[in-house]
Amino acid sequence: MLIINYSLTYLLKMQKKISDIIVSPPKIVRSAFSSFTWELPNEQNKIYLTFDDGPTPHQSLWIIKTLKQFNAKATFFCVGNNVEKYPQIYNQFTEDNHSVGNHTFNHLNGFKTNYTDYINNFIKADKIIDSKLFRPPYGRIKKSQAKEILNSKRIIMWNVLSLDYNNKISPQQCFENIKRHTKSGSIIVFHDNQKAEKNMKYALQKTLEYYSDKNYIFEKINN
Numbered sequence: 001m002l003i004i005n006y007s008l009t010y011l012l013k014m015q016k017k018i019s020d021i022i023v024s025p026p027k028i029v030r031s032a033f034s035s036f037t038w039e040l041p042n043e044q045n046k047i048y049l050t051f052d053d054g055p056t057p058h059q060s061l062w063i064i065k066t067l068k069q070f071n072a073k074a075t076f077f078c079v080g081n082n083v084e085k086y087p088q089i090y091n092q093f094t095e096d097n098h099s100v101g102n103h104t105f106n107h108l109n110g111f112k113t114n115y116t117d118y119i120n121n122f123i124k125a126d127k128i129i130d131s132k133l134f135r136p137p138y139g140r141i142k143k144s145q146a147k148e149i150l151n152s153k154r155i156i157m158w159n160v161l162s163l164d165y166n167n168k169i170s171p172q173q174c175f176e177n178i179k180r181h182t183k184s185g186s187i188i189v190f191h192d193n194q195k196a197e198k199n200m201k202y203a204l205q206k207t208l209e210y211y212s213d214k215n216y217i218f219e220k221i222n223n
């Protein structure tokens, strides 16, 4: 019985550890990719909210409105194809003084895409997204692809992944993930896509309330 109890505790601990690793990439991963930006440490209680996959009519507009209520600035990593579909929403990001970044034209997975196709897709997005920032979709990019992109962009990763897109996670758990790992200088990832909507709306609202109460400010990543 004791052994069963012990192994159950061990398994639960392991599970928590694994989920922590997914939410916040460990040092070993970050140092293997030290030319990427994982966080922006500072003493001024600044947090960097980022949103991937927009612009989208329902989610992005709700985010813009909600950020405004807290006087919060953020960074939107846009998919070129969506920018073409919703140019007015894309323009609203910059009109509201948020930052934008390149997230490829067709949301390509770098591991599954050859060098030329990946770079061409990045260039296609670069023609319509005016930014010095890039984030690889799924966080998956080969060294050769990254090396080329780093010639002209900063590659912005994160140290807090909200997992808002994971429908096995409740909105409350999603906010708990954020609370457990966020500190001054954190780069937090949300998604302005339909799959993440329920978790994102709850967790974003809570994050804005919780950290505003603690006198944190929300800044964009300078382009």
Ligand SMILES: [Zn+2]
Pocket (backbone or CB within 6 Å): 052, 053, 103, 107, 136, 137, 138
């Ligand atoms: Zn994405």
